[in-house]
Amino acid sequence: MCRRQKNLAVQIPYRRADGPLNLLVDSTGIKFLDDGESQARKHSVQGRRKWRKVHLAMDTATSDIRAVEFTTSRDGDSPVLPDLLEQISEGEDIGTVTADGAYDTRRCHTAILERDAIPIIPIRKNGRLWKEDCPAAIARNETLPATRYYGRAFWKRWTGYHARSRIEAKMRCLKSFGERIAAKDPDRQTAEIHIRIALINRFNALGTAEIVRVG
DSSP, rough: OHHHHHHHHHHHOOOOOOEEEEEEEEEEEEEEEHHHHHHHTTTTTTOOOOEEEEEEEEEETTTOOEEEEEEEESOOOOGHHHHHHHHHOTTTTTTEEHHHHHGHHHHHHHHHHHTEEEOOOOOOOTTTOOSSSSHHHHHHHHHHHHHHHHHHHHHHHHGGGGGGGGHHHHHHHHTOSEEEOOOOOHHHHHHHHHHHHHHHHHHHHHHHOOOOOOO
């Protein structure tokens, strides 16, 4: 099974909701046990733990994971966002893409606007106006004075940015299958993560809790 897992193509099921797709994007680290760490534990030597990053894009309507990327710990969050959006078929409209300030880059804004979507990304506290040499910079520069005038707290409530907490909860669901992955080979690790995502989406299809705001 370990050898076959390396070439296993996991089909991740998902449900499509009516209307444009609203995505929540985030990443988390997950540990793995390599040969060096296992030998260190055997000889009671404290070694440095290794880990990789899981990047997810979740549909707000169905809570299903629609895109996943598995990278090394050295890879940043923002360079992976275009790859996540490429996993969404061109025929499916994307309404909004919500992410934290780590995605406040030209590449991310450009990738979102190319899909005719609206980026909901807070500008960093030390953020400045960009040179308006592309549509992404123009749209982003319009957000900066509004954020400074009304305040970041009001901007987050007005844009619905706080919905991003839902994908943070989804990360905890992912780690409920285990805080680390068992595979050591990168290809098998990717298959293991995809299996977990497929199981999460299957559980969502069986039924999810209905959240009602009180007060």
